[in-house]
Every structure is written in structure tokens, then in C-alpha cells.
Amino acid sequence: MKKRYFIALFSIIILSIFAIQSCQDDDICIDAITPRMIISFRDKTTNAELKMDSVNVYRLNTSTNNWERIYFSALKSTIEINLNVNDETSTQLRVSQFYQNSTSIYDNVSVSYENSDEFLSKACGFKRVYKNVSILLNTNTLFSNSEQNTTEISDESQTHLYLYK
Amino acid sequence: MKAKHICIFISSFILTIYNAQVDSLKVKKNIDSTKIVTKNDSIKKRKIAFNQIFVGVDFFNPINGFFSEKKGFQGMVSFHVKKKWHGVIELGYEKNTFDKINWNIDVNGLFYKVGFNWKINQDYENSINGFILGARIAGANYKQTVNQYPIYYYNNTISGNTSTTTTEVIYKSLPQTSASAYWMELALGGKIQIKKSRFYGDFLFQPKFLITGKSKDNDTDPIVVPGFGKSTSGFNFSVYWGISYHIK
Numbered sequence: 001m002k003k004r005y006f007i008a009l010f011s012i013i014i015l016s017i018f019a020i021q022s023c024q025d026d027d028i029c030i031d032a033i034t035p036r037m038i039i040s041f042r043d044k045t046t047n048a049e050l051k052m053d054s055v056n057v058y059r060l061n062t063s064t065n066n067w068e069r070i071y072f073s074a075l076k077s078t079i080e081i082n083l084n085v086n087d088e089t090s091t092q093l094r095v096s097q098f099y100q101n102s103t104s105i106y107d108n109v110s111v112s113y114e115n116s117d118e119f120l121s122k123a124c125g126f127k128r129v130y131k132n133v134s135i136l137l138n139t140n141t142l143f144s145n146s147e148q149n150t151t152e153i154s155d156e157s158q159t160h161l162y163l164y165k
Numbered sequence: 166m167k168a169k170h171i172c173i174f175i176s177s178f179i180l181t182i183y184n185a186q187v188d189s190l191k192v193k194k195n196i197d198s199t200k201i202v203t204k205n206d207s208i209k210k211r212k213i214a215f216n217q218i219f220v221g222v223d224f225f226n227p228i229n230g231f232f233s234e235k236k237g238f239q240g241m242v243s244f245h246v247k248k249k250w251h252g253v254i255e256l257g258y259e260k261n262t263f264d265k266i267n268w269n270i271d272v273n274g275l276f277y278k279v280g281f282n283w284k285i286n287q288d289y290e291n292s293i294n295g296f297i298l299g300a301r302i303a304g305a306n307y308k309q310t311v312n313q314y315p316i317y318y319y320n321n322t323i324s325g326n327t328s329t330t331t332t333e334v335i336y337k338s339l340p341q342t343s344a345s346a347y348w349m350e351l352a353l354g355g356k357i358q359i360k361k362s363r364f365y366g367d368f369l370f371q372p373k374f375l376i377t378g379k380s381k382d383n384d385t386d387p388i389v390v391p392g393f394g395k396s397t398s399g400f401n402f403s404v405y406w407g408i409s410y411h412i413k
Contacts, residue, residue: 008296008355015370027266033332034318057321070321072328085318085335117316117337119385122396125267125315125334 029124035156036080037111039095044144044164049077052165056099057081058106060092067094080156083111085128095163097142108138109146109161113153129154135161217245217293221367221409223257234262235394239405241367249284253299253352259391267315267334268388274307276392278350291358293365293411299352303373304345305391309380311339346378346387359408369405 041050057071057079073079083091089112096106113130120127130153137146147162223239230236237259243251255278263270280301288294313336320333354369375396378387387396394401 029317034316036319036321059321069323072323080319080321080330082319082321082330085316117314122268122386122388123266125317126337128316128318 027123029121031120031124032127032155033120033124034082034085034128035130035153036082037153037161038078038080038156038159039161039163040078040159042162042164047164050165051075051077052097054097055079056096058094058096059084060094062088062092069099072099078159083113083130083153087115089113089115095142105142107140107142107163109163110136110138112136118154133160137163217243217251218412219243219365219409220412221365221407223405223407225404225406226257226259234264236260237391239392239407241405241407241409243282243409246281251282251284251297253280253282253301254278255301255303257392261389261391261394263389263395267313267336269311269313270389271310271312272307272344272389272391274305274391276303276305276307276390278303278392280350280352282352294355294357296355297352297369299369301350301352301371302347303350303392304347305393306343306345307391308341309344310341311385313338314385342380344378344380344387344390346375346390346393348373348375348378348390348393350374354405356409363411365409365411367405367407367409370402371405372402373400375399375401 041052041055042048043050052073052075054074055072055076056069058067059070059081060066061068071079071081081093091111093109093111094106095109098105111130111133113133116129116131117126118129119125131151133148133151133153135146135148137143143163143165145164147164149159149162153160219242221241221243223241226235227238237257239255239257239259241253241255243253246252257276258274259276260273261271263272278301280299282297282299285296285298315334315336317332317334319330322329322331350371350373352369352371354367356368357366358364359366373393375387375390375393378390379385380387387393389395392403394403
């Protein structure tokens with residue numbers, strides 16, 4: 001009788017080892033991570049969506065003080081640009097029509113904000129949320145004016161900045 | 166996949182218990198045929214049943230601590246309430262580290278569990294021996310230090326002649342905070358006398374289901390908790406192999 005208990009308890013031990021082995025993490029992130037800034041272009045007279053023939057975006061690297069080209073597209077009316085994820089409270093962008101930085105027509109956009117990290121999940125970690133955002137179009141060479149649509153960049157569901165050409 | 170494994174485990178466990186149950190029924194039939202023995206047996210059983218106080222310690226986790234980042238110890242007290250019901254209190258301390266998928270979290274602290282064991286069947290030679298099914302409410306109060314947490318972001322880059330977006334990660338850290346977590350636990354296992362001594366071996370398999378948990382100054386979910394371990398979507402299990410002493 002006692003022998004049978006031993007056998008049964010032994011099988012519990014063996015089974016529990018198998019159970020531990022089989023319990024593997026499945027950690028694939030499916031949530032939305034740190035949002036990019038959504039910029040939409042509009043025609044200044046008709047207020048309609050405007051497909052830019054060509055857009056080049058540069059970002060100021062504050063450690064080297066260089067403008068780095070990070071994005072280009074053709075015939076798009078909406079673009080997604082990532083802001084800095086470091087501890088700095090602003091991102092300097094340059095939206096240009098052409099590749100050649102020196103010769104092209106461009107405008108500088110400065111985006112300042114407060115950083116806030118929000119917990120998503122174990123698989124997705126945290127995301128950066130930009131609060132109290134203020135966006136400034138510093139020059140009016142390419143775009144005549146801008147319209148800030150929100151003061152918080154927490155997801156990519158809406159346009160954050162309209163640029164009128 | 167995970168669910169499948171758990172299912173296989175539980176069904177095989179039930180089968181083992183069923184087999185043991187059948188065995189004990191067979192023994193019961195044998196005893197029934199000699200009526201005098203049955204009477205004596207039931208009187209004896211009742212006497213023992215009112216005096217079952219056990220104090221035990223776990224050996225699995227301290228030994229396992231040599232091979233894993235989960236280090237700790239645990240003890241339990243159990244006492245007979247009535248019929249097949251036993252009250253159980255478990256107490257322990259655990260230190261653990263979660264160092265995967267870009268996280269690095271250290272936790273250490275106390276955990277406690279209160280619940281019951283229900284005897285599924287009993288050995289007719291010694292009514293303390295047998296399989297048990299139990300449930301516990303458990304909690305932990307602990308210190309948590311997030312040495313590294315990941316922030317994932319899309320990064321615009323230009324490689325060659327194409328504009329692409331890659332997913333990248335930066336790391337930040339959080340100072341130590343106090344945290345707490347609560348969970349439900351099942352217990353499946355058995356108790357068996359070691360030779361003819363007052364010592365008994367305890368074998369428990371304990372699936373756990375996280376109810377809630379928060380750290381004090383940030384909203385992170387419990388990823389690793391003393392006594393619970395590393396959470397896999399709020400589920401985990403532990404093993405208890407210990408020795409308990411029959412006090413009274």
C-alpha cells in the first residue's frame with residue numbers, strides 16, 4: 001500500500017518537473033510603442049490635403065550639433081517622425097523640400113515637451129509619452145503657417161501637426 | 166501550447182489520484198469483511214484526526230536556489246479542523262531577479278499564504294498519509310528595484326537610398342520602492358510518513374493565479390514577485406518538497 005503512495009508521489013514530482021519545463025514565456029509585444037509625431041500637409045488656400053512632391057526631414061543631433069537626414073518621401077500628405085527618446089525636453093526638426101540641405105528651401109520646427117514614461121506590459125516595456133507639447137514653426141520659407149492639433153503625443157491615432165503650404 | 170501542457174498535467178494528476186482511490190477502496194472492502202477491525206479502525210482514526218498539528222520546512226526551493234536566481238526558504242504549519250479539512254499557513258522569504266526581454270528587476274521580501282488542505286483519500290494503515298487538494302490566498306510585501314526597463318520606439322533612418330523605420334530600445338531605471346501583490350493558489354500533492362517516525366514528507370504542486378499587484382510609485386504590473394515567481398501572463402506554479410514534524 002505504502003509503495004503505491006511512493007509511486008504516485010514520485011509521479012507528481014516527475015510531472016511537476018515537466019510542467020516547469022513546459023512553462024515558457026511568450027513575450028511578443030503587440031501593443032503600440034512610443035508614438036511618432038504625425039505631420040499632415042495642407043494647402044493654405046483650399047485647406048485640403050496636400051501631397052508633397054518631395055519631403056526631406058532632418059533632425060538636430062544635439063551631441064554633435066549636426067542636422068541629420070532621417071526621412072524622405074514622395075507624394076505623401078502625412079508623415080510620421082520620431083521625436084527624441086532621451087532625457088532632452090525638445091526635438092529640433094527641419095522639414096525641407098529637397099535633399100541638398102544647404103541649397104534647398106526648408107523650415108525649422110521646434111517641438112518642446114515634458115517626458116513621461118508609461119508602463120505598457122512586460123513584453124512591451126514602457127512607452128514615452130510627450131506631455132505639454134508646444135510646436136513652433138520658426139521660419140516661413142516652405143510653409144506659411146502651422147497648426148498644432150494636440151498638446152499630448154500619446155498615440156499615433158491622430159495628426160499632431162498640420163503644416164500649410 | 167502552455168494550456169495544453171497544463172491540461173496534460175492536471176489530467177494525469179487526476180488519473181494518479183483515481184488509481185490510488187481505487188486501491189484504498191479495495192483495502193476498505195477487505196477490512197469491511199472483518200467487522201471488528203473496521204470498528205477499531207474508525208475509533209483510532211478519529212483520535213488522530215483531532216491532533217494533527219504539523220510544522221514543516223521546504224527543501225526544494227533552498228536547494229534549487231543554488232542553481233537559479235530565485236533564492237529563499239519557506240515553512241508551513243498545518244492543523245486539523247474537522248473531518249477531511251486541514252488549515253494551512255505558509256510563510257517564506259524570497260529573493261528573485263527578472264533579467265529577460267530587456268528588463269532587470271530585483272525583488273526581495275516576505276510572502277504568506279493562508280488556506281486549507283482537503284484530504285482526497287486516506288491510507289488505512291495511517292490516516293495521515295494521503296493525497297490532498299488545497300487552496301490558498303497568498304500575498305507578498307516586498308522591495309522592488311527596477312535596474313533597467315525598456316522603452317521601445319520607432320526610429321526613422323535612411324539606409325542607402327531608402328527611408329526606413331526600425332524598432333529600437335533605450336533603457337532607464339527606477340529607484341527601489343515597496344510593492345505588494347496578491348494571488349490565489351491551488352495545492353495538489355500528498356503527505357507520507359517517513360518510516361515509523363513523527364516525520365512526514367510533503368510534496369505539493371502549486372499553480373498560482375495573480376489577482377493584483379502594484380508598486381508604490383509607478384504603475385508597473387508585477388513581473389517578478391517573492392513567493393509567486395516570474396509571472397507568465399499572471400500564471401505560475403511552484404513546487405514544495407519538504408519535511409514536516411508531527412507535533413501533536
